[in-house]
Amino acid sequence: EAGVAQSPRYKIIEKRQSVAFWCNPISGHATLYWYQQILGQGPKLLIQFQNNGVVDDSQLPKDRFSAERLKGVDSTLKIQPAKLEDSAVYLCASKRSTEAFFGQGTRLTVV
Amino acid sequence: AQSVTQLDSHVSVSEGTPVLLRCNYSSSYSPSLFWYVQHPNKGLQLLLKYTSAATLVKGINGFEAEFKKSETSFHLTKPSAHMSDAAEYFCVVSLPDSSYKLIFGSGTRLLVRP
Numbered sequence: 270e271a272g273v274a275q276s277p278r279y280k281i282i283e284k285r286q287s288v289a290f291w292c293n294p295i296s297g298h299a300t301l302y303w304y305q306q307i308l309g310q311g312p313k314l315l316i317q318f319q320n321n322g323v324v325d326d327s328q329l330p331k332d333r334f335s336a337e338r339l340k341g342v343d344s345t346l347k348i349q350p351a352k353l354e355d356s357a358v359y360l361c362a363s364k365r366s367t368e369a370f371f372g373q374g375t376r377l378t379v380v
Numbered sequence: 381a382q383s384v385t386q387l388d389s390h391v392s393v394s395e396g397t398p399v400l401l402r403c404n405y406s407s408s409y410s411p412s413l414f415w416y417v418q419h420p421n422k423g424l425q426l427l428l429k430y431t432s433a434a435t436l437v438k439g440i441n442g443f444e445a446e447f448k449k450s451e452t453s454f455h456l457t458k459p460s461a462h463m464s465d466a467a468e469y470f471c472v473v474s475l476p477d478s479s480y481k482l483i484f485g486s487g488t489r490l491l492v493r494p
Binding site: 272273300302304310311312313314317319324325360362364367368369370371372373374 | 412414416422423424425426429431470474479480481482483484485486487
């Protein structure tokens with residue numbers, strides 16, 4: 270089966286600009302996660318969807334980050350405006366039962 | 381609150397010697413536990429998982445882990461390291477009372493010397 274697709278793979282933006290990431294999960298997976306992985310650290314959950322509803326967004330900096338999952342399939346994560354500390358790899362994952370599958374991630378560099 | 385602790389940030393072994401990556405968790409509930417591996421510029425790959433069945437879990441590439449409830453541990457082992465095992469390893473916990481979100485440890489970087 271096809272894996273979790275993410276785009277773009279790399280993005281460089283200036284601080285205060287906006288950026289959006291896209292994720293296409295594995296077909297039939299109801300659960301979708303967005304994680305932020307800062308260099309040298311473990312991934313940190315930003316938001317979890319179940320179908321098109323938000324299950325957990327307690328760690329999402331809602332003043333600048335937003336995410337949606339229209340129709341319970343694809344998802345987008347947006348940052349506006351970006352800060353230097355947002356430089357990280359943004360990982361999308363999807364899950365149907367117990368195992369989560371991860372995409373390759375989007376590496377964001379804010380300069 | 382639940383958390384997962386990886387006790388070593390770096391582990392260095394010689395090729396052909398055993399690997400031990402340590403992981404402890406804290407939870408009031410029966411957790412699901414996972415080990416993921418991340419090679420440079422690659423995505424996260426599941427090595428193995430524990431979901432309340434057999435306490436000794438075998439995974440891919442010769443890795444295995446044992447769930448020890450009394451010690452709240454889920455250490456990852458491999459009898460003989462290979463150069464291709466060099467990567468970052470993450471211990472992950474998932475709990476039903478937290479909507480099954482995956483909580484990652486800080487990671488252990490495994491170095492394999494020739």
